[in-house]
Amino acid sequence: MNPEPDAAPQTAQPQTAEERELAALEQEADLLEARAQRRGGLPRLRRALQVQAPVLVALAVVMLLWGRSTPQQATAATPSPPLIGMTDAHLDPPSSSGGPVYAYVTVRNNGGTADKLVGASSPWAGKITVVNGASAAAVPWITVPAHGSVTLKADAQRLALSDLKRVPKLGDTIQLDLNFATSGTVYVFAPVGPVGSLTVLDVVNAMKHMDQLPPE
Known part of the structure; x- marks a missing residue:
């Protein structure tokens, strides 16, 4: 009598709500990573920041110098004329x-x-x-x-x-x-x-x- 073939292995299912939520988050993370790779992902964003960074720095310097050179409004009261x-x-x-x-x-x-x-x-x-x-x-x-x-x-x-x-x-x-x-x-x-x-x-x-x- 031939022995019965082994049953197909069963995939372990999450037993708790926390485990099911963690699995869902891991699946969503995989989807986001795949989508990012198709669109150029983080490297493209990094390259954009590298290109724009000098422009942003220059703009910040100009704004700083303009602020220092702007005349401040006089706060002292003007003396009254002679009487x-x-x-x-x-x-x-x-x-x-x-x-x-x-x-x-x-x-x-x-x-x-x-x-x-x-x-x-x-x-x-x-x-x-x-x-x-x-x-x-x-x-x-x-x-x-x-x-x-x-x-x-x-x-x-x-x-x-x-x-x-x-x-x-x-x-x-x-x-x-x-x-x-x-x-x-x-x-x-x-x-x-x-x-x-x-x-x-x-x-x-x-x-x-x-x-x-x-x-x-």
Whole structure:
């Protein structure tokens, strides 16, 4: 009696859900690898990156340099322009010996930028010079600092009125036009006499004859 032939070998089947899932993933991986080989696979992608890499590096360098050269927006606030005002203007009474008449004033600058007093004029005088109080030498300008003040006084810088069209007397009100490099012309009324002797009525009467010599 011949022995029965051996049965055909049976393929082992996965017994658990984890084994079945692992087998499915391995089969999908095989399919993806075969598809990649037909399309050139990873070597083609690697070659593309090798070709494009220098271009990408050059573009990155250009963007970096452009960013460094782009002007940065200013964050600091722009200083405010000069804002000139004047107080305590007055003139010395003229001396019996003649000569120039001296005027004094405190110039205030409430702005954020300095200005320069570069000259002055008046209907009363043919010439006004900014002079040094000690030597009476002419000075080209006086700087009025931002948020600061300058006082023209006898022992410092002051205004000298000469070529007088009329000799001012005690109690007269004199119009002084001070010229500034940035602010232009700013006028003030100054009494002949002590500081603070100017009244509202004096100003009203002087304004009736702005920019001209008032009648005697």
